[in-house]
Amino acid sequence: MKSSELETMRKSFNTVKNRSDSIKDSHSSKRLIKLVQEVKKYSIEHKNELFDEICESFRRNDIDVKFAKTSKDALDYIDALLNEYDAKVIAKAKSNTLGEINLKDHLNIEVIETDLGDRILQLKKTDNKPVHPTGPASHLNVREIAKIVNGSLDAKVHENPREIMEFVRSDVLKRLENARVGISGANAIAAEEGSIVMAHNEGNISIVSLKDLHIIVVGIDKIVPTLEDAISVVKLETLFATGNYVTSYMNVISGPSKTADIEKKLLKNMYGAERVVVILLDNGRSEAIEECLYCIGCGNCIVHCPVYNSVGNEFGFNNYLGGLGVAMSKFIEDDETCFNSGLYMCTLCGLCTLNCPLSIPTNEILENMRKLSTDIGFYPKAHGKIKDNVSQNNSPY
Incomplete structure (x- = not known):
């Protein structure tokens, strides 16, 4: 970003x-x-x-x-x-x-x-990954959004939030x-x-x-x-x-x-x-660590995460952002995806857990996944083993 x-x-x-x-x-x-x-x-x-x-x-x-x-x-x-x-x-x-x-x-x-935020990202076309579960376009200011709308829809809206909203709404309803x-x-x-x-x-x-x-x-x-x-x-x-x-x-x-x-x-x-x-x-x-399934999708973990606030949505997987998104990517995809989503980017500071209403121990989950990756010498050659090991135990603790 x-x-x-x-x-x-x-x-x-x-x-x-x-x-x-x-x-x-x-x-x-x-x-x-x-x-x-x-x-x-x-x-x-x-x-x-x-x-x-x-x-x-x-x-x-x-x-x-x-x-x-x-x-x-x-x-x-x-x-x-x-x-x-x-x-x-x-x-x-x-x-x-x-x-x-x-x-x-x-x-x-x-x-x-x-959704207005998602529509703006859709019109952006490139680098259009969301940055928050409920505020997907929270990283774009009104000037950038006006430029996106004008360029994609051949419009002439000014840098005015209401004008942008009304134009996009009208265009969506027509389509x-x-x-x-x-x-x-x-x-x-x-x-x-x-x-x-x-x-x-x-x-x-x-x-x-x-x-x-x-x-x-x-x-x-x-x-x-x-x-x-x-x-x-x-x-x-x-x-x-x-x-x-x-x-x-x-x-x-x-x-x-x-x-x-x-x-x-x-x-x-x-x-x-x-x-x-x-x-x-x-x-x-059904294979995921049970603590991961407590998530209600509020995004408060990434709001307080120092890594996420430094690098943005590079830390996470698809629409699942931050450390918990990294953890879930192991079960949704595979070990390589988990590694590439930021397994070693987390500082393990625990601010995500402190600010999670369900107290999900994301930092401890990632720490354990790192240990498993070290134990098996993780690289693509060890593909699948971390997932299997964690699934068999059903908990990182």
């Missing part, structure tokens, strides 16, 4: 710090932290039971459910669905999971990002007029109710879910017991990601759009999607 981008990113991070610091030590926030810690612990310990329950609940709610062992499996499901709907353009919401499976690189049809398919991730899913919870500030997920088909790709680590638990997870993520108690919107999807207001006859596709398909993604999660 350029020095100017790092400076802008750090300024953005300081804003988040100041907001979250003012509320995260309140009594209600501490109670929420404790609750979510208990929810995640229970969910991981009972992951097989909850998986079976969520599949049954989805089917009861008329939601199609698929299980994808690998990213290829997920992409194959998506390809089949897009062919079925003869999709020419897709409305996409922000999703780290879709970044994980490299959806946009895989597809040969137009994918329109509906999505004939879209039949929307695709998104999810923040949490409730096993008992068969409900998917998605948080956003812009209202864009509502647009995505109004298409004929709504595809939701979500990691199996997002399954929690109940809707109340799911909402608690989303609230905590919001608090640490943005410094706000709650987002502007929290969509809860528990089935396709339907009405029975005419003679009590069930009709689908009133305003929202006629069909909802959830793809539950494993992609290494």
Whole structure:
């Protein structure tokens, strides 16, 4: 990353710090932290039971459910669905999971990002990796963004945030007029109710879910017991990601759009999607160290990480940024990817753990991975051994 981008990113991070610091030590926030810690612990310990329950609940709610062992499996499901709907353009919401499976690189049809930050990065075309889970373009200042929009869309917007926002919004809505398919991730899913919870500030997920088909790709680590638990997870993520108690919107999807207001006859596709398909993604999660699965995606670890603040998104893997992203890359990809994502960049200072609402011991996980890499003489010739060793023990401790 350029020095100017790092400076802008750090300024953005300081804003988040100041907001979250003012509320995260309140009594209600501490109670929420404790609750979510208990929810995640229970969910991981009972992951097989909850998986079976969520599949049954989805089917009861008329939601199609698929299980994808690998990213290829997920992409194959998506390809089949897009062919079925003869999709020419897709409305996409922000999703780290879709970044994980490299959806946009895989597809040969137009994918329109509906989140403003992600759309700006999409228009940037090169060096467009996000820098924060909820603020993907936090490293770009208004001058750079105006230049990107003008260059990509043949526009003449001034260096004015509102003018840029209104132009991009208008362009996105125009491009999505004939879209039949929307695709998104999810923040949490409730096993008992068969409900998917998605948080956003812009209202864009509502647009995505109004298409004929709504595809939701979500990691199996997002399954929690109940809707109340799911909402608690989303609230905590919001608090640490943005410094706000709650987002502007929290969509809860528990089935396709339907009405029975005419003679009590069930009709689908009133305003929202006629069909909802959830793809539950494993992609290494069942083999991952359990502590990694506690992550709620708030990004507070990278906000406080001295390495990340010095080098930016070079430290991490795809949309999974910082030390925990490095750790997860071992299970999502392989040892070589983990090494190249920054296994030895971490200073092991522990600030990530101190500022993580779930107290994930990322520095200890990486330290143990380094030890394993040393023990086996890691280089490509030892490919796969670290992953196998850690998976067999299921914990670095």
